[in-house]
Amino acid sequence: MGKLLVVGTVAFDAIETPFGKTDKILGGAATYIGLSASKFGVDTGIISIVGGDFPEGYLKMLQKKGIDTSGVEIKKDGKTFFWSGKYHNDLNTRDTLITDLNVLADFNPVVPEKYTDSDFLMLGNLHPSVQMSVINQLTKKPKLIVLDTMNFWMDSALEELKEVIKKIDVITINDEEARQLSGEYSLVRAAQKIHKMGPKYVVIKKGEHGALLFNDGNVFFAPALPLEEVFDPTGAGDTFAGGFIGYLASTHDISFKNMKRAVIYGSNLASFCVEKFGTERMENLNHTEVVNRLQQFKELTQFEIELK
C-alpha cells in the first residue's frame, strides 16, 4: 500500500441549493479528497492552512478517519478560507457569492518530513505555484502525481499551470476546462493535445454525464450513477479525485486496467457525496454501502455481446 500526500484547501463553505441552505460548514478540496481516499485505508497526509476560527472538532474528525493532519498549518490570528455559492435549479450551474481567501492568500505549504517520500501525490485545486512548491519539496519522485485544477487558474496563471502540468502523470479537469486548455471542442482531440503538454493520463469529468479516462489511444468511460435526487453537488469532483487516487494508492497498481477501476471507484464515491449537504454523507459512509453501489455500477454498464 502506498503513502498518499494531498495538498488542497480546508475551508468553510456556505451552500444554497433548491433544497435548502447551510451556514458555514466544513468544506475544501483537501477535505473531500481526504475523506474519499480514507475509504481505502491508505496512509494519507493532507497539507493545507486554516485560521484560528477553525473548529478543532473538524480536524479531529479527519484524524479519526485515519487522515494525518500534521501538515495543516493553523494560523491563530488568521481566518479560514471561506467560499459561498448558490446552485441553480438544474444543479449543474452555480453562482459564487463570496470568496474570502483569508489565510489562503499567503499559503506556503510545508510537506511534513514523513510525507516527503510519498508514493502518490494529489495536487488539489489551488494556485499552481503552491502545487509546484509541494512537488519540489519531495525527496523522491512519486509513483504517480495527479493534478486537479480549474478554469480560474487557466485565466489567471496559465504559464505557471503549464509548468506544473509538465510534471504530472494524470490531470483531472471538467469538459469545459479541457476545451479551454486545449482549444479543441472534441474531447478526444482535447485529450490528445493535453497529453502533449505532459500528462500520460487525462481524466475529463462531465458531472452528471460521467467521466472519460484517456491514455494515448485508449479511452474508458465511467458513467455517473443516475440518481433520483442530487442534493448538493459541492465536492463531487474532489471526491471523485480522492476515490481515484485512494484506490490506486491502496492497490499500488497504476496500470490502465487498474485506472479503469479507479475511475469507477471515483464515480461511486462521488455519487454518495451529492446525496447530502457538504461532507455529511462522506463522513458516515460505510464499506457495505460502497460495495453495494459497485454492484449497481456493474449492472448499469456491463453487457455481453459476441463479436461476430
Next chain:
Amino acid sequence: MGKLLVVGTVAFDAIETPFGKTDKILGGAATYIGLSASKFGVDTGIISIVGGDFPEGYLKMLQKKGIDTSGVEIKKDGKTFFWSGKYHNDLNTRDTLITDLNVLADFNPVVPEKYTDSDFLMLGNLHPSVQMSVINQLTKKPKLIVLDTMNFWMDSALEELKEVIKKIDVITINDEEARQLSGEYSLVRAAQKIHKMGPKYVVIKKGEHGALLFNDGNVFFAPALPLEEVFDPTGAGDTFAGGFIGYLASTHDISFKNMKRAVIYGSNLASFCVEKFGTERMENLNHTEVVNRLQQFKELTQFEIELK
C-alpha cells in the same frame, strides 16, 4: 427472426454544419431507421409518403438494402416533405430553417397486407394520429412496439400522444423531452413517471452523453463513442432507434439483457451515422466495421472489479 414494420418520414433534408452544407439530400426518420435496421438482415417494411419529385434512385437504394418500400405512397402531384436546418458550432443545438410538410400534411398511412402481422413495430417521429392509425391496422398484437417522438408533439398534440403512449412497450425520447413529458428534472424520476403512462421500457437519449434504458427498477447506460469529429448529427437518434429495434427483431428476444445489447448496437450505429453528411455513412457501412466498433464499445465500458 421477426418481421419489422417502420412508419416515419422519407424526406429531403438540406443541412448546414460548421463543416459545410448540402443541397436537398435523402433524409427522414424512416430512412435512417430502415438503413440502420437493415444491418441486421431483418425483413423490414417502411410506411411513408413522398411526392412526384422524389428520385426513384433513392427508393431503389433502400430496396437494395433489403427494405420493402411497397408501403411508401408516391403522390405524383405532390412534393416531398422538406426540412432544412443549421447546426451551431457545438453541433448540439440547431435552428430549423425550413419545414415544408408538403405531402406529409395529409398522410393516411396504409399498412401493406404483408406487414399487418408484424412482430416488431417502430413508430418513427410523426403526428401521434398517424402512429395510432398504424397500430390500429395491425391484425395481431406485435411482440414489441417502440415509439419515438419529440417535444413538438408534446406541445401540439399531447392528448393524442398520450393515447399512443398507452399502447406501446418502449419509448425513446431525449432528456429534455423526458423532462417535459414527466415534469420531473431527475431522469430517474422522469422514467418512473413515464412508466406509469404505459411503456415498460423507457430509453432516454442524451446525444453525445449516451443513452439510458430504464425498466422498472433496472437501469442500463450505453455511452456514445467519443469521436474525434462529429460531422453531421442529423439522423443519429433515428439510427439509434433503428439499431435498437433491428437488433431485437433479428434476435427475437426482448429480455432486459438483450435490450442492453440493443442499446449498445443503437449507439454503435449512431456513432457511424454522424461521421458523414446525411445517410452517406450508413449507406456504405459494412459488417466488419460494426463488429470492430463493438470491440471499442467493450473497451470503453467494461471493467473487472471484485466486490469485497
